[in-house]
Amino acid sequence: MDIIDKLTEIFKEFPGIGERQAKRFVYFLMSKNPNYIKNLSDSVLDLRKEISQCKECFRFFIAKDKKDRICDLCADPNINASTLMVIEKDSDLESVKKSGVYHGGYFILGGLVPIIEKNTNSKIRTAELIEKIKKDS
Numbered sequence: 001m002d003i004i005d006k007l008t009e010i011f012k013e014f015p016g017i018g019e020r021q022a023k024r025f026v027y028f029l030m031s032k033n034p035n036y037i038k039n040l041s042d043s044v045l046d047l048r049k050e051i052s053q054c055k056e057c058f059r060f061f062i063a064k065d066k067k068d069r070i071c072d073l074c075a076d077p078n079i080n081a082s083t084l085m086v087i088e089k090d091s092d093l094e095s096v097k098k099s100g101v102y103h104g105g106y107f108i109l110g111g112l113v114p115i116i117e118k119n120t121n122s123k124i125r126t127a128e129l130i131e132k133i134k135k136d137s
């Protein structure tokens with residue numbers, strides 16, 4: 001596998017990106033100058049370094065201190081803890097937040113499963129959700 005195929009495989013894992021688009025990304029990167037490539041790779045590494053996952057809602061957030069384990073939303077004393085919105089993934093939470101109409105807590109489920117699926121525990125955070133509901137009630 002050459003570097004073009006390797007990068008194509010990596011980009012194919014991105015949500016909504018197929019083989020053709022993944023290849024277009026690779027050819028786009030080949031046309032960019034070394035500074036652009038360095039900035040891109042440094043930013044990807046920094047993302048990993050600077051994010052934490054909230055132990056309450058499982059949302060990814062930029063942690064000011066790596067020891068921070070609770071995100072700003074869960075730490076907000078003004079949230080209505082009697083309501084909990086269960087959301088499939090982090091990116092969906094952004095649109096809900098932007099609407100500004102909901103002031104309760106959040107929980108990131110980590111995915112969706114087909115209704116006929118028997119064992120859902122391995123794919124989504126069912127046990128963590130039940131634990132959170134018990135703790136908050």
Ligand SMILES: [Zn+2]
Binds near residue numbers: 057058073074075
């Ligand atoms: Zn949180």
